[in-house]
Amino acid sequence: MEYPGNLFVVAAPSGAGKSSLVKALLELDAKLAVSISHTSRAPRGQEQHGREYWFIEPAEFRTMADRGDFFEWAEVHGNLYGTSRAGIEDRLQHGEDVVLEIDYQGALQIKQLFPYAVLIFILPPSWDELRLRLNRRGDTAPEVIAKRMNTARVEVAQARHFDFVVVNAVFDTAVFDLKTIVHAQRLKYAAQRRNRSAVFQALDLP
Numbered sequence: 001m002e003y004p005g006n007l008f009v010v011a012a013p014s015g016a017g018k019s020s021l022v023k024a025l026l027e028l029d030a031k032l033a034v035s036i037s038h039t040s041r042a043p044r045g046q047e048q049h050g051r052e053y054w055f056i057e058p059a060e061f062r063t064m065a066d067r068g069d070f071f072e073w074a075e076v077h078g079n080l081y082g083t084s085r086a087g088i089e090d091r092l093q094h095g096e097d098v099v100l101e102i103d104y105q106g107a108l109q110i111k112q113l114f115p116y117a118v119l120i121f122i123l124p125p126s127w128d129e130l131r132l133r134l135n136r137r138g139d140t141a142p143e144v145i146a147k148r149m150n151t152a153r154v155e156v157a158q159a160r161h162f163d164f165v166v167v168n169a170v171f172d173t174a175v176f177d178l179k180t181i182v183h184a185q186r187l188k189y190a191a192q193r194r195n196r197s198a199v200f201q202a203l204d205l206p
């Protein structure tokens, strides 16, 4: 499948900082939109339906999955998560760039469907720092943190399948790395299509 818009996929172990990084990236880049996933998990902290996620019941999720409503979906930490076609197809068709914040299973499914998608894996600087960030965030129960730390080992082993790895030690440096990847991909994609105006657009030239 191919659309005129660029597709970026950001995955990371829980707590590595991917939501914070993607949020910062979106603030710097008005041409980028994030896809809101569907999930069967309950809202956490201040999360709102339609802002962080579309929160739905497991049965509804299964119906959507059976109907083929998702480009990808996976079970992560015991809950179901998916990227709906309706959420991003229109944007990509209109040449808009989209970022997906999903787990590695979903990322690999997306790469199968969209070989030109750019897969970025975010690593924490250490296991201790990962645990600290999950604890400090203060919205995840200790037993859930323990489960996520275990899953993190499996997830990090998948980083080798990604196009880029960004270490989120110093936050601003990691945001800059992401911005550079996005910028480089826009130029590459436009140049591959020999689309002069798209190259100029990517460079922000008139």
Ligand SMILES: Nc1ncnc2c1ncn2[C@@H]1O[C@H](COP(=O)(O)OP(=O)(O)OP(=O)(O)O)[C@@H](O)[C@H]1O
Pocket: 012, 013, 014, 015, 016, 017, 018, 019, 020, 021, 133, 134, 136, 137, 168, 169, 170, 171, 172
């Ligand atoms: N570079 C950094 N240095 C210190 N703290 C950070 C850094 N990046 C993010 N954090 C903090 O780490 C915590 C986890 O970040 P965030 O919620 O963005 O992680 P996540 O990968 O999206 O997790 P999840 O998958 O569980 O949603 C937050 O409190 C965030 O403010």
Ligand SMILES: Nc1nc2c(ncn2[C@@H]2O[C@H](COP(=O)(O)O)[C@@H](O)[C@H]2O)c(=O)[nH]1
Pocket: 011, 012, 013, 014, 037, 038, 041, 072, 073, 074, 076, 077, 081, 082, 083, 101, 102, 103, 104, 105, 106, 107
């Ligand atoms: N495969 C997918 N994974 C997703 C999607 N949306 C989020 N996620 C991943 O789930 C875990 C847990 O997230 P949390 O918000 O409950 O902490 C994390 O790795 C997310 O990236 C999705 O649509 N598909």
